[in-house]
Amino acid sequence: CLSNTDTCTRGGSTLLGYIGIDTIIEQMRKKTMKTGFDFNIMVVGNSGLGKSTLVNTLFKSQVSRRSAGWARDEKIPKTVEVKAVSHVLEEGGVKMKLTVIDTPGFGDQINNDNCWEPISKYINEQYEKFLKEEVNITRKKRIPDTRVHCCLYFISPTGHSLRQLDVEFMKRLSHSVNIIPVIAKADTMTIEERQEFKQRVRKELEMGGIEFYPQKEFDEDMEDKNDNDKIREAMPFAVVGSDKEYQVNGKRVLGRKTQWGIVEVENPNHCEFAQLRDFLIRSHLQDLKEVTHNIHYESYRAKRLNENGGLHPISCNDTQESNL
Amino acid sequence: MYFVLVIIPSHYNHCTNRKCLSVCFFLQQRNLEGYVGFANLPNQVYRKSVKRGFEFTLMVVGESGLGKSTLINSLFLTDLYSKDYPGPSQRIKKTVQVEQSKVLIKEGGVQLTLTIVDTPGFGDAVDNSNCWQPVINYIDSKCEDFLNAESRVNRRSMPDNRVHCCLYFIAPSGHGLKPLDIEFMKRLHDKVNVIPLIAKADTLTPEECQLFKKQIMKEIQEHKIKIYEFPDTEDDEDNKLIRKIKEKMPLAVVGSNVVVEVNGKKVRGRQYPWGVAEVENGEHCDFTVLRNMLIRTHMQDLKDVTNNVHYENYRSKKLAAVTCNGVDTTKTKGQLTKSPLAQMEEERREHVMKMKKMEAEMEQVFEMKVKEKKQKLKDSEAELERRHEQMKRNLEAQYKELEEKRRVFEDEKANWEAQQKILEQQKLDASKTMEKNKKKGKIF
Numbered sequence: 001c002l003s004n005t006d007t008c009t010r011g012g013s014t015l016l017g018y019i020g021i022d023t024i025i026e027q028m029r030k031k032t033m034k035t036g037f038d039f040n041i042m043v044v045g046n047s048g049l050g051k052s053t054l055v056n057t058l059f060k061s062q063v064s065r066r067s068a069g070w071a072r073d074e075k076i077p078k079t080v081e082v083k084a085v086s087h088v089l090e091e092g093g094v095k096m097k098l099t100v101i102d103t104p105g106f107g108d109q110i111n112n113d114n115c116w117e118p119i120s121k122y123i124n125e126q127y128e129k130f131l132k133e134e135v136n137i138t139r140k141k142r143i144p145d146t147r148v149h150c151c152l153y154f155i156s157p158t159g160h161s162l163r164q165l166d167v168e169f170m171k172r173l174s175h176s177v178n179i180i181p182v183i184a185k186a187d188t189m190t191i192e193e194r195q196e197f198k199q200r201v202r203k204e205l206e207m208g209g210i211e212f213y214p215q216k217e218f219d220e221d222m223e224d225k226n227d228n229d230k231i232r233e234a235m236p237f238a239v240v241g242s243d244k245e246y247q248v249n250g251k252r253v254l255g256r257k258t259q260w261g262i263v264e265v266e267n268p269n270h271c272e273f274a275q276l277r278d279f280l281i282r283s284h285l286q287d288l289k290e291v292t293h294n295i296h297y298e299s300y301r302a303k304r305l306n307e308n309g310g311l312h313p314i315s316c317n318d319t320q321e322s323n324l
Numbered sequence: 325m326y327f328v329l330v331i332i333p334s335h336y337n338h339c340t341n342r343k344c345l346s347v348c349f350f351l352q353q354r355n356l357e358g359y360v361g362f363a364n365l366p367n368q369v370y371r372k373s374v375k376r377g378f379e380f381t382l383m384v385v386g387e388s389g390l391g392k393s394t395l396i397n398s399l400f401l402t403d404l405y406s407k408d409y410p411g412p413s414q415r416i417k418k419t420v421q422v423e424q425s426k427v428l429i430k431e432g433g434v435q436l437t438l439t440i441v442d443t444p445g446f447g448d449a450v451d452n453s454n455c456w457q458p459v460i461n462y463i464d465s466k467c468e469d470f471l472n473a474e475s476r477v478n479r480r481s482m483p484d485n486r487v488h489c490c491l492y493f494i495a496p497s498g499h500g501l502k503p504l505d506i507e508f509m510k511r512l513h514d515k516v517n518v519i520p521l522i523a524k525a526d527t528l529t530p531e532e533c534q535l536f537k538k539q540i541m542k543e544i545q546e547h548k549i550k551i552y553e554f555p556d557t558e559d560d561e562d563n564k565l566i567r568k569i570k571e572k573m574p575l576a577v578v579g580s581n582v583v584v585e586v587n588g589k590k591v592r593g594r595q596y597p598w599g600v601a602e603v604e605n606g607e608h609c610d611f612t613v614l615r616n617m618l619i620r621t622h623m624q625d626l627k628d629v630t631n632n633v634h635y636e637n638y639r640s641k642k643l644a645a646v647t648c649n650g651v652d653t654t655k656t657k658g659q660l661t662k663s664p665l666a667q668m669e670e671e672r673r674e675h676v677m678k679m680k681k682m683e684a685e686m687e688q689v690f691e692m693k694v695k696e697k698k699q700k701l702k703d704s705e706a707e708l709e710r711r712h713e714q715m716k717r718n719l720e721a722q723y724k725e726l727e728e729k730r731r732v733f734e735d736e737k738a739n740w741e742a743q744q745k746i747l748e749q750q751k752l753d754a755s756k757t758m759e760k761n762k763k764k765g766k767i768f
Contacts, residue, residue: 046497047497047499047502048495048496048497048498048499049497108502108503109503110451110452110453110455110503110504110507111450111451111452111453112450112451112452113450113451156389156495157389158387158388158389158390159389160388160389163448164448164449164450165450168450185496185527187526187527187596188496188524188526188527190594190595190596191596191597256529257529258526258529258530258598258599258601259530259601259605259607259608260596260598260599260600260601260602260608261596261598261599261600262598263596263598264598267597269597270596270597270598
């Protein structure tokens with residue numbers, strides 16, 4: 001309420017009158033809605049782990065590369081390719097430009113040495129593009145943000161442990177991008193198998209020193225730490241994706257129909273898709289972007305500038321426009 | 325005039341006797357007039373085989389985590405791999421190994437020695453080039469063992485350890501075969517019976533499974549991979565069954581060691597929150613088809629094909645490589661110009677000649693060495709003599725020196741003594757003069 005009263009003391013503050021500082025939130029919201037925001041998500045994993053289906057399910061629309069025209073039984077490429085597809089989604093007046101970056105061919109060859117290199121190169125190229133824009137003398141008002149905000153890494157549900165390739169990839173990329181490991185096709189495992197597998201995977205991630213998002217070192221305060229601890233305990237999320245709907249108990253739900261039952265995607269007893277979606281989109285979307293901008297991008301920038309590889313040294317005054 | 329009725333036995337080309345049933349070139353089928361009893365022959369074969377027992381070697385290949393150990397346990401209803409003795413896939417391997425485990429199963433008086441060959445580490449590394457090589461080496465080595473056993477003089481016991489069947493596990497991606505799958509099957513389809521299976525088939529819905537199977541069969545045909553084919557039998561019923569099996573290839577299987585209760589019945593299955601996937605339910609997966617095919621109907625055929633086709637391929641390749649130049653290696657062994665025995669004789673002769681030559685050479689070398697040694701000894705003897713002389717001369721020289729020195733010394737001594745004498749004399753003289761002086765002094 002924006003009433004203007006003389007003798008108003010709000011919430012323990014010592015204001016002598018109502019100023020209206022709290023309307024900043026409303027102003028920011030209006031601005032965000034007008035400009036919209038970017039979100040770039042990358043999916044990495046062997047072919048056949050349900051990456052495209054999961055992305056479609058997450059954003060409840062056909063946003064993956066497969067739906068954008070590539071055939072379902074397209075041949076596995078000989079080298080890892082990085083393909084990006086963009087869509088504009090709108091919800092509640094808020095516009096989001098979603099870019100899904102797919103990596104076909106990852107881990108599918110007989111010899112998978114260095115298959116992470118094209119991906120690493122792509123990520124660094126996006127940072128480089130942004131850096132160049134920043135360093136320009138006449139800068140654009142809003143630098144287009146193509147940096148990868150989040151990388152979903154799909155773990156194959158073998159039930160035993162992480163594969164060598166998984167560990168190698170995550171080790172090398174956890175310092176340049178936010179990695180969220182996800183157990184794909186979770187309907188392969190019973191609940192006990194799933195718990196055991198998760199524990200083993202978490203232990204292996206710890207032993208390998210792999211810091212997945214949300215990283216412990218970036219928790220800002222106790223509240224954050226508590227929330228994130230709960231999430232870290234439950235990761236990696238075991239998910240099932242589907243874009244088909246079935247009738248269950250009178251409701252229409254997204255699911256997979258098998259001969260012995262229907263796997264409901266959004267049922268927390270069946271799989272952890274709902275948790276992943278809430279975490280990724282409903283609570284930590286902005287945080288993902290901030291960590292990418294403030295931490296990963298900054299460390300890349302510092303490295304580049306220290307190399308003095310052809311960039312003008314700039315002053316310490318780094319005021320930038322907020323990239324909402 | 326007599327007409328002689330001659331009953332001509334059936335192996336002559338023509339006969340005029342009415343008792344012969346037909347005029348033909350081959351053996352005639354005769355109707356028996358009484359019970360002879362050789363219809364019992366199959367029973368005799370059966371009894372003998374049962375006494376001997378059967379052997380069967382099954383190889384399972386696939387990436388870790390595809391449920392190979394669980395499937396083996398389900399197939400043979402034994403815990404080959406259990407919590408106390410975990411299967412090879414539970415242990416992390418850096419390189420591909422080939423491990424075999426034997427188990428003796430008895431059922432209805434029939435004994436089966438089952439050997440399971442597992443390949444942990446297959447396809448698990450980052451770089452999987454040539455991960456099929458250990459598998460190929462294993463299969464070849466077993467064929468070689470059998471070949472050697474066959475060629476021995478004493479062939480009483482010929483254990484058959486050849487791999488009769490290879491179950492290849494395909495990951496249920498739903499898309500198609502991976503490059504690794506294609507490479508492996510291409511290299512092994514002419515060495516062993518390859519049966520591709522879709523592992524963990526409860527990941528796929530029925531439609532996805534159909535699409536996947538079609539895609540796989542298409543790719544198998546594209547790459548000309550020869551998987552195990554079921555032979556057609558004369559029986560129509562069997563043929564229908566076989567055709568049904570062929571349509572379902574590759575078989576989509578699910579394995580389970582756990583028994584769950586469904587509608588009051590205890591079945592093997594996997595318990596999910598949304599239902600139970602039953603292993604032995606034909607609508608859920610093709611496990612029963614696989615089991616029936618592998619154990620109940622086609623086990624003997626698998627062994628026969630291994631023996632008649634794969635083993636013979638190996639054998640002819642191996643023996644053709646042994647024969648010398650001049651023989652075209654593409655000819656089958658029936659057309660080789662030398663029979664294996666003659667070949668062996670020649671080899672033996674060659675071998676003996678080689679040995680003789682080597683002997684002669686060695687003798688030569690030996691003689692040469694002896695001469696050398698003698699020469700060396702002579703040389704060293706001469707050397708020793710020389711040194712001896714030299715030392716003697718040295719000694720003499722030293723002796724002379726010493727003599728010289730001694731003489732000098734003696735001379736000096738004589739001199740010194742002479743000097744001493746003079747000194748004494750002088751002293752005496754001096755004392756005498758002193759006394760004289762004293763006396764003289766006293767007088768003063």
